[in-house]
Amino acid sequence: MTEDRVEILKNELVKKDIRPSYHRIKVLEYLHAHENHPTADEIYAELHSQIPTLSKTTVYNTLNSFVEAGLARAISIDGVERRFDITVIDHGHFRCDRCGAIINFSIDLNALAVHGLEGFQVTGKNVYFSGLCPSCNQLQIQEKE
Amino acid sequence: MTEDRVEILKNELVKKDIRPSYHRIKVLEYLHAHENHPTADEIYAELHSQIPTLSKTTVYNTLNSFVEAGLARAISIDGVERRFDITVIDHGHFRCDRCGAIINFSIDLNALAVHGLEGFQVTGKNVYFSGLCPSCNQLQIQEKE
DNA sequence: CTCTATAATTGTATTAATTACAAAAATATA
DNA sequence: TATATTTTTGTAATTAATACAATTATAGAG
Ligand SMILES: [Mn+2]
Ligand SMILES: [Mn+2]
Ligand SMILES: [Zn+2]
Ligand SMILES: [Zn+2]
Numbered sequence: 001m002t003e004d005r006v007e008i009l010k011n012e013l014v015k016k017d018i019r020p021s022y023h024r025i026k027v028l029e030y031l032h033a034h035e036n037h038p039t040a041d042e043i044y045a046e047l048h049s050q051i052p053t054l055s056k057t058t059v060y061n062t063l064n065s066f067v068e069a070g071l072a073r074a075i076s077i078d079g080v081e082r083r084f085d086i087t088v089i090d091h092g093h094f095r096c097d098r099c100g101a102i103i104n105f106s107i108d109l110n111a112l113a114v115h116g117l118e119g120f121q122v123t124g125k126n127v128y129f130s131g132l133c134p135s136c137n138q139l140q141i142q143e144k145e
Numbered sequence: 146m147t148e149d150r151v152e153i154l155k156n157e158l159v160k161k162d163i164r165p166s167y168h169r170i171k172v173l174e175y176l177h178a179h180e181n182h183p184t185a186d187e188i189y190a191e192l193h194s195q196i197p198t199l200s201k202t203t204v205y206n207t208l209n210s211f212v213e214a215g216l217a218r219a220i221s222i223d224g225v226e227r228r229f230d231i232t233v234i235d236h237g238h239f240r241c242d243r244c245g246a247i248i249n250f251s252i253d254l255n256a257l258a259v260h261g262l263e264g265f266q267v268t269g270k271n272v273y274f275s276g277l278c279p280s281c282n283q284l285q286i287q288e289k290e
Numbered sequence: 291c292t293c294t295a296t297a298a299t300t301g302t303a304t305t306a307a308t309t310a311c312a313a314a315a316a317t318a319t320a
Numbered sequence: 321t322a323t324a325t326t327t328t329t330g331t332a333a334t335t336a337a338t339a340c341a342a343t344t345a346t347a348g349a350g
Contacts, residue, residue, distance in 0.1 A: 021327065055329045060308065079221030081307060094262060105261035112257050116250035117239060119279035126273040127257075134264035166298065200300045205337065226336060
């Protein structure tokens, strides 16, 4: 990890009024390096192997503060565990029912016609699709033969 | 509960290949009477007061079988607990960050332009919005004064 | 109707994600 | 340097949901 890379991460935190502690930088770095929607536990497992003193509570606290500050977003597509995503711009999430993979897709939410939310202040939008990813779809077809 | 009402509920279950046991009819009846997206625990609490022998496991089993059969849908908008909805036709869900109310809204999902899911088989679609409902929005404004 | 196989239900134990909280360590400020 | 504040730790608690074996109810055969 180069010095200026750390500076960029620090700056990202400071801009959101989050003090750039060592652990917070590490969590943020992890999120940038793993955009496949990791769980808190996956983040902890990886970072704990590098930083043996790291506590799981710190990982949870850090992730929650990131979400609250709008630096990351939490997605709860399967209802079992929350996952974290450093990409906060609007996009949808597809979850494969078979292999569990979570894949981004692009959507134009502004084009979505909505009725019944007159007078509501909408601040968050999540679109979750589910089904079978291409490879699992193939496997499913082969099994039926 | 009139006799023919029970017959209609029974028929609804049989059509989905679910045997119409007493408990299952009661859970289905509850879902029709409470379309405000109850949790498994809320359903259990109410039915348990009428049927003291009812087990929570039965409520969970029943709800899961309803979802699997496409008779109801599960929504996990807050990431904490699953909620159940007897309305399976496409609609979005708004959750108020302040009072926790979950409100339906109508959407035209077919009009939603999606890119990045070529080759995927999409079988489920969920749209979750969040923010402030009209009354909570008013309260929020008043507090800031 | 009686017997038996199958399905449904119960109740308890267990799992697992997340939070609560107080003590300890680190950091910033005077 | 001394003190106040923030961060982190570690453990305990919470809680939604599932696992599973025992019990009860139901349906079909004879
Ligand atoms: Mn994403
Ligand atoms: Mn609904
Ligand atoms: Zn897959
Ligand atoms: Zn509200």
